[in-house]
Amino acid sequence: MLKVYGRSDSSNSAKVYWLLDEIGQDCERVDCGGKFGGNDQPGYLAMNPNGKVPTVVDGDLVVWESNAILRYIATRYHAVELWPEGAAERAAIDKWMDWSATTLTPPLGRLRKAMKAGEELATTPVFAAFGLLDKHLADNNYIAGNKFSIADIAVGANIHRWTLLSIEKPELKNVIDYHRRLLERPAFVSRIAQSLT
Known part of the structure; x- marks a missing residue:
């Protein structure tokens, strides 16, 4: 196992x-x-x-x-519905997984640490990354298009933590709508929404 x-x-x-x-x-x-x-x-x-x-x-x-x-x-485990075998479909997923790891997660992590420590907040890179994602989600139900994939799993924790940020932030309707779609998934609720702060 x-x-x-x-x-x-x-x-x-x-x-x-x-x-x-x-x-x-x-x-x-x-x-x-x-x-x-x-x-x-x-x-x-x-x-x-x-x-x-x-x-x-x-x-x-x-x-x-x-x-x-x-x-x-x-x-x-052959989860082809979440990680299709086609090169183009995988590339669409990969680019957002890599973007999350390099562009979204690091500044969000630094911002959360600064908030806990009462330090000056560097919001610009976080707001820029989420703003870019909001624009993308205007035409896509999920991160890599209109089907749920491992790209959503890679990004989902950051989306949830965005909704929990207790600072003044832009109103990103598409990000919030996307978060609501994730909340319809029991595994997201139990593993992310109920576990992460």
Whole structure:
């Protein structure tokens, strides 16, 4: 059985649990990182030299980096409805997964840390990224088009955290409508909306 090292309050771990729920795939969960610790221990670092969660172990195979894990699980369990086999369809999904990892997640993470520490808030890159996404969602029901895919799972935690930001922010109707669509998915509710703050 697939073994997942992670924790429910980690957005990157939550993405993996969400995907597994979407496809009805069980896993052996090993609480790791944050309050559970263990991710700085030699045994864990031998699997994942970054010392972060999640890490997935499938037999002799070890996969880390949450978006790589999403792709692996979708391929491993033939979830073609979420990760189609066509090159063009995968490219549409990949570009948004990579965009989320490089353009959306880092400034949102820095903003959330600054809010907790009472430091000056760098809102411009966050607002710009979500503004771009809002424009995209004006013509698309989901991130990679009009079908739910692993791109939505890659971005969904950030969307939820946007709705929780307690600062004055732009009214992005399409992002909010998209969040409502995600809330119609039980796995999103249980793994993201009820687990992440």
